[in-house]
Amino acid sequence: MSDDRRMLADMLARFLADACPVEARVDVAYAAPWHSEAAWTGLAELGAFYALASEEAGGMGGTGFDISVVFEALGRALCPEPVLPTLLGLRLLAAAGRHVDDVLAGQRVAVGIGEVDAPYDLDGIETRAEDGRLTGRKSVVYGGAGAERFLIAAQNSGKLALFEVKAKDAQVSGYGMIDGGPAAEVFLDGAPGELVLADAQDALEDALDAGALALCAEALGAMEVVQGILIDYLKTRKQFGQLIGAFQALQHRAIDLGIEIEQARSIVILAASAEGAPEFGKRVAQAKFLVGKIARLVSEEAIQMHGGIGITWEYPLAHYAKRLVMIDAQLGDTDWHLERLMGALSAE
Amino acid sequence: MDLNFSPEEQAFQAEVQAFLAEALPAEIADRVGRGEEPTRDDMERWHAILNEKGWLAGTWPAEFGGQGWGPIELHIFEEECAKASAPRIVPFGTKMLGPVLQKFGTPEQQAEYLPRILDGRDWWCQGYSEPGAGSDLASLKTKAERDGDVYVVNGQKTWTTLGQYANRIFCLVRTKFEGKPQEGISFLLIDLDTPGIEMRPIRLIEGGYEVNEVFFTDVRVPVENLVGEENMGWTIAKYLLGHERTNIAGTGFSVQALAQVKALARQVKRRGKALIENPLFAARLASVEAELEAVKITNLRMLSKAAAGGQLGAEPSMLKIKGTVIRQELNDLARRALGPAAAPFPSEDLDNLAIAPKGHAQNAAGYFNNRKISIYGGSNEIQRNILAKGMMRG
Ligand SMILES: Cc1cc2nc3c(=O)[nH]c(=O)nc-3n(C[C@H](O)[C@H](O)[C@H](O)COP(=O)(O)OP(=O)(O)OC[C@H]3O[C@@H](n4cnc5c(N)ncnc54)[C@H](O)[C@@H]3O)c2cc1C
Numbered sequence: 001m002s003d004d005r006r007m008l009a010d011m012l013a014r015f016l017a018d019a020c021p022v023e024a025r026v027d028v029a030y031a032a033p034w035h036s037e038a039a040w041t042g043l044a045e046l047g048a049f050y051a052l053a054s055e056e057a058g059g060m061g062g063t064g065f066d067i068s069v070v071f072e073a074l075g076r077a078l079c080p081e082p083v084l085p086t087l088l089g090l091r092l093l094a095a096a097g098r099h100v101d102d103v104l105a106g107q108r109v110a111v112g113i114g115e116v117d118a119p120y121d122l123d124g125i126e127t128r129a130e131d132g133r134l135t136g137r138k139s140v141v142y143g144g145a146g147a148e149r150f151l152i153a154a155q156n157s158g159k160l161a162l163f164e165v166k167a168k169d170a171q172v173s174g175y176g177m178i179d180g181g182p183a184a185e186v187f188l189d190g191a192p193g194e195l196v197l198a199d200a201q202d203a204l205e206d207a208l209d210a211g212a213l214a215l216c217a218e219a220l221g222a223m224e225v226v227q228g229i230l231i232d233y234l235k236t237r238k239q240f241g242q243l244i245g246a247f248q249a250l251q252h253r254a255i256d257l258g259i260e261i262e263q264a265r266s267i268v269i270l271a272a273s274a275e276g277a278p279e280f281g282k283r284v285a286q287a288k289f290l291v292g293k294i295a296r297l298v299s300e301e302a303i304q305m306h307g308g309i310g311i312t313w314e315y316p317l318a319h320y321a322k323r324l325v326m327i328d329a330q331l332g333d334t335d336w337h338l339e340r341l342m343g344a345l346s347a348e
Numbered sequence: 349m350d351l352n353f354s355p356e357e358q359a360f361q362a363e364v365q366a367f368l369a370e371a372l373p374a375e376i377a378d379r380v381g382r383g384e385e386p387t388r389d390d391m392e393r394w395h396a397i398l399n400e401k402g403w404l405a406g407t408w409p410a411e412f413g414g415q416g417w418g419p420i421e422l423h424i425f426e427e428e429c430a431k432a433s434a435p436r437i438v439p440f441g442t443k444m445l446g447p448v449l450q451k452f453g454t455p456e457q458q459a460e461y462l463p464r465i466l467d468g469r470d471w472w473c474q475g476y477s478e479p480g481a482g483s484d485l486a487s488l489k490t491k492a493e494r495d496g497d498v499y500v501v502n503g504q505k506t507w508t509t510l511g512q513y514a515n516r517i518f519c520l521v522r523t524k525f526e527g528k529p530q531e532g533i534s535f536l537l538i539d540l541d542t543p544g545i546e547m548r549p550i551r552l553i554e555g556g557y558e559v560n561e562v563f564f565t566d567v568r569v570p571v572e573n574l575v576g577e578e579n580m581g582w583t584i585a586k587y588l589l590g591h592e593r594t595n596i597a598g599t600g601f602s603v604q605a606l607a608q609v610k611a612l613a614r615q616v617k618r619r620g621k622a623l624i625e626n627p628l629f630a631a632r633l634a635s636v637e638a639e640l641e642a643v644k645i646t647n648l649r650m651l652s653k654a655a656a657g658g659q660l661g662a663e664p665s666m667l668k669i670k671g672t673v674i675r676q677e678l679n680d681l682a683r684r685a686l687g688p689a690a691a692p693f694p695s696e697d698l699d700n701l702a703i704a705p706k707g708h709a710q711n712a713a714g715y716f717n718n719r720k721i722s723i724y725g726g727s728n729e730i731q732r733n734i735l736a737k738g739m740m741r742g
Binding site: 030114116117118119120121123124139140173175176177178179183185238239240241247249250296297303304306308310311312314315318321322323326328329330333335336338339 | 479480482483484487506507550551553555556559580602616617618619620626627628676680683684686687688689690691692693694695697698701703712713715716717719720723724727729730732733
């Protein structure tokens with residue numbers, strides 16, 4: 001890791017430990033507005049979002065490794081702040097050559113791609129634009145509750161295009177997620193939209209891949225914390241007059257998790273290194289597939305090896321476990337990405 | 349072996365189905381079918397309906413108000429109930445304490461408590477586990493010291509399921525501190541209204557409330573509330589465990605969950621097609637269905653052995669492991685089928701927003717909550733230990 005990135009990682013870790021400690025998150029992330037306005041402002045003031053955009057776009061980073069560093073830190077802290085939509089938004093706005101100063105300064109943007117019948121599917125988008133007015137519904141828009149503006153993917157003159165819609169021009173129904181954080185349903189009924197990109201297919205694919213990489217890094221950070229919590233527990237919980245970590249049945253499983261997490265780290269590094277290269281999509285698909293699988297394994301096994309305590313609200317592990325499982329439902333699950341890889345195989 | 353039920357068993361099955369179709373209130377079945385916890389009122393109503401039919405405690409002998417059902421009839425009854433989305437019968441009175449009192453209780457205890465279990469005047473909960481005594485139950489510390497004609501109870505129980513609705517708790521307590529830990533445990537009935545008892549809720553992972561901590565400070569319990577003899581609690585607990593192990597595979601719940609996943613996968617779309625046509629998803633579904641078919645037969649094989657008077661050794665442990673893993677996999681498939689639509693925190697608003705097909709908003713919550721089924725009642729690791737012990741002995 002470069003010195004700059006190490007500094008960024010340290011700074012973020014210190015800030016997040018202060019601004020969203022896990023104990024406080026347990027309340028903040030599950031009640032409207034489902035995140036902390038103060039933590040959000042703090043992240044913006046810290047300049048964290050600059051790491052998500054390239055210099056040409058007005059930022060100071062934007063590479064795969066910059067994205068990973070930020071999201072791994074967010075994952076370690078189990079931070080519910082809606083940074084993912086900011087990353088997607090920055091990426092899309094940059095592709096359109098737009099100014100991103102306000103987003104870098106902390107303006108909340110959310111990106112509406114998925115729909116009820118096409119949660120991950122760019123080909124299945126039915127929202128349409130006619131004469132600059134949008135009609136359709138975007139479902140489970142991450143960060144949608146509280147966003148000031150939306151970037152909406154819609155069919156327009158036979159192409160997939162990107163529009164900007166102001167929150168006040170759409171009907172936004174916000175809610176919280178089972179793993180914390182804000183989302184929304186966005187209903188567009190002839191809502192005025194400003195065309196941002198007339199042919200947005202490539203930009204959307206790239207943004208989704210960058211987002212999937214971010215999620216993988218977030219999961220990696222969270223998995224490492226879970227592994228730490230688990231090992232501490234195995235070294236303190238006693239049953240039958242001994243530490244439960246003395247039972248080989250549990251030792252081997254805890255070690256297997258460690259092995260899988262190393263695999264996750266490797267594939268995330270590979271995907272991050274491919275950012276900007278032609279094979280980025282394939283690497284991201286490999287990463288999201290593996291990480292989705294491993295994240296579920298890690299959370300289920302960690303809960304099981306804790307016994308009842310692992311499924312209590314009061315115990316931070318439970319919230320990490322929820323995030324880790326639900327990350328699979330964002331921007332394509334393991335099956336979705338495995339199919340991408342299978343498709344690429346038959347094209348080889 | 350014959351894989352079909354006998355004609356009498358089939359007739360019984362049809363009778364249960366007809367009864368459920370008629371007597372199970374639709375709004376309760378709806379709620380349970382959606383994966384929501386039945387309300388207290390739901391459970392009380394359903395118990396009363398079953399009691400009127402004489403089926404609330406079907407395995408109890410007729411003299412105590414039951415039907416004297418054997419293991420196969422019980423199995424048929426419970427499978428059909430699960431498939432029809434009936435609320436589960438709260439087991440603490442009917443399946444646990446009832447059989448214990450019938451075997452170890454005094455005639456006074458039987459006369460006092462058994463009718464009250466059936467007619468709903470008493471709601472029992474189970475006070476075994478403690479913060480330091482989970483898998484290793486024998487290390488429990490809650491103590492009961494004799495003082496004239498009362499025991500004075502001090503200590504803490506935890507994970508007390510539905511304790512918030514209960515008026516009584518049966519506890520394992522320590523009455524002797526020397527010797528082997530198993531030999532100093534007694535089985536005590538405690539009225540939750542007794543001064544010195546405090547119940548505190550424990551919130552679970554998905555946000556729901558079904559378990560509690562119970563604190564006992566100088567709680568005075570009459571000695572006639574002791575079941576069996578002093579220091580005989582471990583024997584009673586082991587006897588009870590045998591009863592707890594019926595229906596342990598929960599295949600009825602899995603059959604119902606499988607039907608739900610299939611219905612969901614027909615409604616939900618990916619890449620323009622119904623998810624059920626997606627080869628990866630279909631492969632997962634087909635393979636768990638095969639596993640479920642096998643465990644159903646494994647279950648029946650063991651039941652017919654028990655019905656023929658054979659001793660079940662470690663077999664229930666096998667059923668528990670397989671049954672829970674299959675059910676959890678089905679829960680995972682439902683969550684997975686919904687994709688992002690599984691993510692919202694369940695609330696009434698969500699039904700109005702129709703993010704997920706109607707009745708499926710609870711799937712992720714159900715998946716997380718059901719991590720419990722491989723932990724409670726003896727974790728899957730403990731079941732493996734039991735199986736391994738049997739193997740090394742045999
Ligand atoms: C939702 C829920 C409801 C419950 N309801 C009740 C109730 O109503 N009444 C009641 O009395 N109790 C109840 N329980 C408690 C339940 O029985 C215990 O949680 C269970 O026995 C496990 O104990 P523990 O949670 O303390 O885990 P521990 O015993 O601390 O186990 C932690 C981990 O170590 C493993 N482990 C322990 N010993 C060994 C070993 N020798 N070899 C290998 N692995 C081992 C376990 O399998 C587990 O993975 C409930 C629990 C839950 C979660």
